[in-house]
Amino acid sequence: MIRNILKKTAKQILPVGVYSSIKQKWNYWARKKKLKAAYRYDLKRFSKYSDTLNTDSSQKLVGKIIREYHVVEKGLTMPEPRLGFGREVLITLAEDCIEYVNRYNTDEPQLLHAIGVILEYETFHSERKFQLSDDIQLWINKIKQLKLVIPACPQKEITKEDFFKYTESTFPEFAKSRASVRNYLNEDIPLKKITQALAMAQTTPSQCNRQCWRSYVYTDKNQIGAILQAQGGNRGFGHLANKLIVITSELGVFNYEGERNGAYIDGGMYAMNLLYALHYEKIAACILNCSNSIEKDIKLRELCKIKKTEVFIAMIVCGIPPEQFKIATSKRYEIDKTNTIVNH
């Protein structure tokens, strides 16, 4: 009420130019205030509900277990696995699985899968007659003492022909056949195949058709190597990359505090579409994290030479796969765990 009176009076007594300049500044500060409040709201929620500050719920602990077993699964599928790899992560994983069983239950499918992966780690090494260190063996034995009847979970082995067999099939078959591949030949992907995939990914829906995504395709081995070294999540396979696609989103097309995550939503949808398009083009691909710390963000901006108005979404390592390779199991939840049909 008072605000409206003040506004009306100011409009009457001030020269038009002065009034509109004050109004502009007012709007600027009002929007900035709302933006700050929105980010504070996010900060509060993320601090409380993510696993960043403490692991005080079953959901947080299971998220940690998944992150840890994923490292082991990846190690088991590497082109040249280093025997005895991942000592620290394997021990932490075993500790966390035991803690989960003690604190919660033994029904969690991802916990059971993690135990299967630990047992597979042991089988993998014994088949290669590699003696695991005493501390690793101790923790594996503790896992066995839980007496949960879970078979070792071998990673998938597949031929190139079978992997790309469904690229022209029905969508359910096609979607099921895509997986992250972390093994590539020293062979060039024709650039045309990449540009065809990029053209297909252009069909991605976006907020008001704003198409915020931007792609950078790197072809130079040295530049790819430097970017991947900074990214850090590609040990054991990144050096085999033939092309690297960095996906960013342009912030300039987003408007107010309600759209603060728009770049990541639309950029993420584009990334998925591009993964499917690359699979259709029979290009093996693995999407990599760009959820960076401030220091890493600055470093990657320098190396990738993206525009300062853009944010990183993800990067995709691409290559031609060998005739036979392994892929991580990456067990999915049953659909009733992640979907709710709401009746009323």
Ligand SMILES: Cc1cc2nc3c(=O)[nH]c(=O)nc-3n(C[C@H](O)[C@H](O)[C@H](O)COP(=O)(O)O)c2cc1C
């Ligand atoms: C945003 C995002 C970031 C990822 N980052 C990495 C990464 O840094 N290194 C890696 O090896 N895999 C990474 N992945 C691949 C996941 O591990 C993989 O998608 C997941 O385990 C499911 O397996 P699938 O792609 O074979 O279906 C990432 C996936 C997504 C969606």
